[in-house]
Amino acid sequence: MKRKLKIKELLFEILIFFFKRKKSNFNNKITKILVVRQDNRIGNMLFITPLLKLIFEVYNVKSDVLVGGRFYKIIDSNPNVNKTLVYNQKEFIKKPWKFIKFILEMRKVEYDIVIDCKNAFSFNNSMLTLISKGKIKLGFENNLSDKYLDFSINFDELLKENKHEYEYLAMLLLRFINENREIPKMEYYYSDKELDKKSYNIVIHIGGRGEKSLKANLINELVEEILKKEDKVAIIYGPNEIDKVNNIKNLKGVIKINPKSIDELAYYIEKSEWFITPDTGALHIASALNKNIIALFYNKTFDRYGPVTTGKSIVIKAFEKLDSEILNEIISFFRKVN
Template structure:
């Protein structure tokens, strides 16, 4: 009861803070008239700043298509990205990104960051947030780009250009395509663009030297939410399903915090199941690229697999809520070799998080063994 009351109170206070923040920061010092036609060409856009301070790895993977498509048509445009330490790894070697600015939560750090970016003088700022927090409003205001673009910002003074989600069920790439269309870039290539350093490749290549002609499976059972993580029982079922055929090896991946749990699982499988102990997301992405099959409930790994059109089994939940029918399309693999299977948790009440472990192992068996 106390927890429920606290949640109600926090929701109430959040709404008040956001209203106050909007009152404080929703203004723009110098507003320019937008020339019609091709936005980039007719408004002399020479630099674009992307705000990806949400820290989401999967979203940054998708965003790489925009960097490439802009540079492909307008190679002179400077591209900057505001990112967290984690998702900045995705673009650390991206030849289409000129500047990476690391976002930290503390207000003092945000003010310093905004001053630094303001000196670099960006023509266009693009924000992807559904809900702007107060510090993010402040950041956008202080950067003072010539033009600001955001999602559903028609009633904001801080934004010059607003874009909306497409109608009906759609894949997330359609949102990025819509933004590119607004910039004057039509018929873009919607494939993702992951680029690796030699250092990223080194550990994975050394690991794979020990693997002969075996079919390589990457199994990632973990996700950002515990409700989307595959439990030990199902991890073992998937491994045993994979190893029904000979000449296969499984790379069971997870963060360092999961190492003990992973090692306990794999000890009975001899050298057929390997914990690769990779150091960063780009090493993991390169292992995905070099493998034959990917199995995961995590959409970050889904998008990485999609970048290389790998054979993929993506495990999704059918939630007892209105959002799921959108989410299963919005974050789908979206390519022929990317297969979805669904966990149906009949015990979950409406609006509750459902358990991803209610999937049928026979569906995985059918895809990989038949």
């Protein structure tokens, strides 16, 4: 892994030679800003929404946002976004001429500020920040940041403040302008406004892979308890969880749903009274929609990635509990708040 990183850093240094920084002609008249978050994770897309709103509040500018090809629609409908630049890496590998066209189009615009949102060296994100035309480039410190960034802050130092992930990105701008402002919350905006599906009071999201997933046995026991008071429970799963969902009992009142889009997933979350989920992108959608959330964490990152909501939410530290203890904590929480 370290060797692979070294090779990427070496390639990046070669790119630096061809895209050397010119002396900045930066001034306080800001009209064009590029936010670079080449990523294919739901949460990482939502984490930049407070930064986008903060940019608009500070400069009255809607940002261009450079994103990955999978979940860009989460950003596409955001009112603080001017334009999304979709970096579809898989397509570019197969069709390199499209990559060249993408870079040439991007470089037609000279931005006043370019913001690299990755908190560590990432070849794609750093490369796109380097190649973009920007008078001032902001980001987090890494081994090569002094060679392509004009302003950077140490992410490890920020972590000592014990904030949520979305706050760290916003703080990058706040440190640059040297101001203390209230950081906006995450936001979710639908791209498909015509959704009209059934709704369910309690929605359980199976989760993803490994520690970001709920065990089928735990879900079965939880569903049986919920059905004692509820008529229906919706089980949400993705295309990679088909084997797991087959292990969930087909009880009367259990509805299993494989959403066909992120908007459809968001719809079921928004319409629910309670959303139960492990640490996944769906959790961050629920936070952005300000829902009642029961979040199960099988790692110790709950402070950094846990639910951010004014609703009746709880974080269950599943990594230190047996399934029976997790179940009892969920049921006790329901009894307390209902």
